[in-house]
Amino acid sequence: MQAVVVRHPGEPAVLENMTVPTPKVKPGWSLIQVKGRGVNHSEVFTREGKSPSVAFPRILGIEAVGTITESTAATRLPVGQTVITFMGEMGRAYDGSYAEYVLVPNAQIFPVTTELPWASLAAVPETYYTAYGALLGLRLQAGDQLLVRGGTSGVGVAAAKLAHAMADVTVTATTRQLGKTDQLKAAGFDAVVEEREGQLLTSATFDRVLDLIGPATVADSLTHLNPGGIVSSTGQLGGQWTLTDFDPIMRIPNDCYLTSFYSGDVQVTRIQNLLQLIASQDIDVTPVKTFPLSDMRAAHEYLASHHSFGKVVVLS
Known part of the structure; x- marks a missing residue:
């Protein structure tokens, strides 16, 4: 799969586009095909080496939206299910969403029903x-x-x-x-x-x-x-x-x-209520900027610039 790998901390140039093995499913974890992911200031800090607990090399990315491609919890997370995932040390303790696929603990994957397009849905989780x-x-x-x-x-x-x-x-x-x-x-x-x-x-x-x-x-x-x-x-x-x-x-x-408020304390009912509010009030959650996965450096450069405004999303 294609992924963006950070082998050592530094400026946006350390974000390397690479071909790496697709993660292998293991008990209690399922594989998500990532359709989009938000880019966050915390990932910029981690890329810069300001997250002492993060070891390199690492695929960053603390959030993702996409579909289940391989599941170890077929009832709750059937193949093809639209899901969101965020936090839970993804992109920090284990490889994250700056890739075409991400392997995530089932407890950290949340099935959703939504009509939002991928770019807008990717702006929502974190x-x-x-x-x-x-x-x-x-x-x-x-x-x-x-x-x-x-x-x-x-x-x-x-x-x-x-x-x-x-x-x-x-x-x-x-x-x-x-x-x-x-x-x-x-x-x-x-x-x-x-x-x-x-x-x-x-x-x-x-x-x-x-x-x-x-x-x-x-x-x-x-x-x-x-x-x-x-x-x-x-x-x-x-x-x-x-x-x-x-x-x-x-x-x-x-x-x-x-x-x-700590977003790492994820409650499914709160996610569902949020998506319902967005739909019922017709809230525009369109990101201000989108980039392809191959241009993650540009996404980081924009987020860290004086021109940065609103949510940045990178699509697969």
């Missing part, structure tokens, strides 16, 4: 599931002012679309490049504020904050909450993995809350 789970945790109510830090990211754009479908809210994006304001508003945001070096350049306050920058900006996000407000730290786009020297008594304002 990105829309993360946004949806985080928004559920924020307990949106009609009239809320929601701030999305990291609004130009794939999850940020997904959050804007989903939030409007879930409640009558006003959604504001943050960006370091105000030149993207028109793009953000076209994607579903109602307003845009600038941030610089982890600080919001506004005194405005919000009822809910979806912080996709993560630990690097959580403390600042907490200072922009209204009473009863909630911050969800659900991303690490800032490149900082943990909160350090964080005193919750001093940093979390009285009557405010800090929570998070």
Whole structure:
């Protein structure tokens, strides 16, 4: 099969197009023919060598959509079944979806029924599931002012679309490049504020904050909450993995809350509810950019560039 292999960390040039053996099915695992996969910032970090647990060589890719070609769970995962898979250490502890086929534990494969085309379905698993789970945790109510830090990211754009479908809210994006304001508003945001070096350049306050920058900006996000407000730290786009020297008594304002959402905790009912919401509300989940598998380097270059906006998908 054709695959994109990283033999050692580095710049996008380390993504090598290679012919490798198709994985052999083993007990408890099934083989998926990959039709598409989203490309994620975490994969860029791993390619750069910033994921200490990942050993090379490795085929990256933490999510995929496709069909079952060989199954060891024929009742739940019959051959030909449309499935999605994401997280579960795919592309990290074992080879991932940057290939024509991927071998995945059955427990990490989720059968779905959908009319979405492959490019749109490939945008859903990690990105829309993360946004949806985080928004559920924020307990949106009609009239809320929601701030999305990291609004130009794939999850940020997904959050804007989903939030409007879930409640009558006003959604504001943050960006370091105000030149993207028109793009953000076209994607579903109602307003845009600038941030610089982890600080919001506004005194405005919000009822809910979806912080996709993560630990690097959580403390600042907490200072922009209204009473009863909630911050969800659900991303690490800032490149900082943990909160350090964080005193919750001093940093979390009285009557405010800090929570998070981890997309690795996958619930089938949540996936089904998400797909139903997308269908019933006719949410446009079309990725902003698609690339062929043979051009994975270009996908990574785009995602890491200042021009990056929204979800990037690579099709087989």
